[in-house]
Amino acid sequence: MTTITLVRGDITRQQVDAVVNAANSSLLGGGGVDGAIHRAGGPEILAECRALRASHWGKGLPTGQAVATTAGRMPARWVIHTVGPVWSATEDRSGLLASCHRESLRVADELGARTVAFPAISTGVYRWPLDDAARIAMEAVRTTDTAVTEVRFVLFGEDAYTAFAAQQR
Template sequence: MVTIHLIPGDITEQSVDAVVNAANSSLLGGGGVDGAIHRRGGPEILAECRDLRASRYGKGLPTGQAVATTAGRLPARWVIHTVGPVWSASEDRSGQLASCYRESLRVARELGARTVAFPAISTGVYGWPLDDGARIALAAVRRETERDDTFEEIRFVLFGQRAYEAFTAWL
């Protein structure tokens, strides 16, 4: 049975098999978690992302999908990039958010990853309310791992006290 941990801090410092990046569809870096992963991981990540854009994802990685690259200089083996949805008050995009977690775990499984670190996808500049984001994230990960012994540990690495408290309430 998988262990789920909540960790306050910096996802770029996690020694795990796979770190999940809350990427933008361009895969070429950005702000928040995405920018931090690209800065700390170094040019190897960007080079592989450029290759992905030149081959399979010419129009960018679609929302809710996931793809892996090297982790470069991060203390992980791989980075799994996933594009979360922008929150909308008028359209239910919760299925897309749950898909980010499911697809990231699918890619991690294919890679043979046993430990995975997630950020709180879409809860930063994409505006997803933390409480709802935490609920969706934990429910999706639990559903994906309940009958699967692939993973030893899933970490949610949470930036800021508010994020940590929101996830703690749902764990």
């Protein structure tokens, strides 16, 4: 059984096996959580991301998929990069957002990670409404068969924390 915990804080400082990065498809860093993870982890993360782009993910990581690299200088052992969907008022992309969580847990299982920290994927620059993102994320984690023992949602602001807390049962 997977325990779901919520914390307000900085995902780059979490003492977990793996941190999930809300990456962009290039895997080469960006803003928000992605930029913070690349800055905190140092050049080792970028080097492994470049190697991934040079091999299997030459066109970038597709939305809803996940892949792992080292966590570099962060306390975690691995970073699991996943590309969240951009929110759309005219197209239901909730399956892609759920896939980010399921695929990240699948990669965690392949790595042997037992504790995983997630951000609120797609809720920043990708504009996914917090309440809906929290509902999709929590449901995806609850219904995914995984050996991960703790999923920790690390939420940067009070609004995100409140949205995720409303989904806890």
